[in-house]
Amino acid sequence: MDTMRDRFAPVVSRILDEDPRVAVVLAEIGLVPFLEAQRRHPDRVINVGIREQLLVGAGAGLALAGMRPVLHTFASFLVERPFEQVKLDFGHQGLGGVLVSAGASYDVSGGGFTHMAPGDVALLDTLDGWSVQVPGHPDEAEVLLRQAIGAGDERVYVRLSVQANREALPVDGQHLLTVREGRRGVVVAVGPLLDQVLAATEGLDVSVLYATTVRPFDAAGLRRAVGASAADVVLVEPYLAGTSTGAANDALADVPHRVLGLGVGRRELRRYGSVDEHVAAHGLDAASLRERISGFLDVGVPGVPA
Known part of the structure; x- marks a missing residue:
């Protein structure tokens, strides 16, 4: 299966052909897949070099000129390093654009x-007006990218x-999807962690909801799943716990409730290892999730250790 990032350049290149308002800004990273699109649209595929603050500033300048800018690099260089420019050039000036990151948490x-950015979504959460999309499959990434770029002048972050996950679901860029129904609690799986959560909750009497749009958060969807009790x-979540x-x-302010947030821990892992090793180290593999979820919800399968 190709990756989400494999889909990114072909999808956006087609959009460049379709919509003369769209422009792509790169900071060296990710340039090669756009070389053909740059040949066709030299004024709308712009490489600023390894200058991430300029990447964001140039994108905001294009937005001021009436364009729909799409900015791309690794998450640590797109959100964390030029955060002041994201805050001021887009937010303070009330401009729209699409930030598309690669690299995720690790x-x-x-x-x-x-090159790690587990705090990117939390950091954007300090700003007003950003939508955040976290696809869990390349097909979902394609859908959400097209929606984000076509979303008028909104500010959208696509991670x-x-x-x-093994299979794509019919995401709509707004709502939580109910994947499994149960009575003993609700587990919300974000983006690429759905398969791990489904494996972890197999046989448990819990509901599983799937989120690819995390901002704005689907409060109404969570309320419906929870009910009135x-x-x-x-x-x-695949980023900061x-x-x-x-x-x-x-979302549950008027309902008695408990919430447990699982995700990437704050402790820096200095033995960098592989992605799978990071998943396990942060307790996001199926076995670890099962232990933590069943312990918190006090559920289990009769005759089977939690």
Whole structure:
């Protein structure tokens, strides 16, 4: 199966052919797949070199000129390094654009901590007006990319990852999807962690919801899944643990509830290892998730250890 990032350049190149308002801004990373599109549209595929602050500033300048800019590099260089430019050039000026990251939390683990960005969504959460899309499959990435680029002048962050679920689901860029129904709690799986969550909750009497759109958070969808009684909710996110616990708490403010946020821990792992090793180290593999989810919800399969 190709990766989400494999889909990115072909999809956006087709959009460049279709929509003269769209422009792509790169900072050296990801340039090669766009060389043919750059030949066709030399004024709308722009490489600023390894200058991430300029990447964001140039994108905002294109937005000021009425264009729909698409900015791309690794998440640590797109959100964290030029955060002031994201905050001021887009947010303070009220401009729209699409930030598309690669690398996720630790996809480029061999690059060291400079190439890891588990805090990107939490950081954007400090700003107003950003939608955040976290696809879990290349087909979903294609759908969400097209929606993001075609979303008028909104500010959208699309987080791509090499981690992916086996099958795509019919995501709509707005709502939580109910994948499994149960009575003893609700588990929300975000993006590429759905397969791990489904394996972890196999046989447990819990509902599993799937989220690819995490901002704005589908509060109404969570409320419907929980119902009117007391609720226990577990959020499993592929970035900083607890990033969406506040949103879930707000959604359930008038219902007695408990929320557990699982995700990437704050402790820096200095033995960088592989993606799978990072998944296990942060307790996001199926076996670890099963233990943590069943312990919090106090559920299990009769005769089977939790």
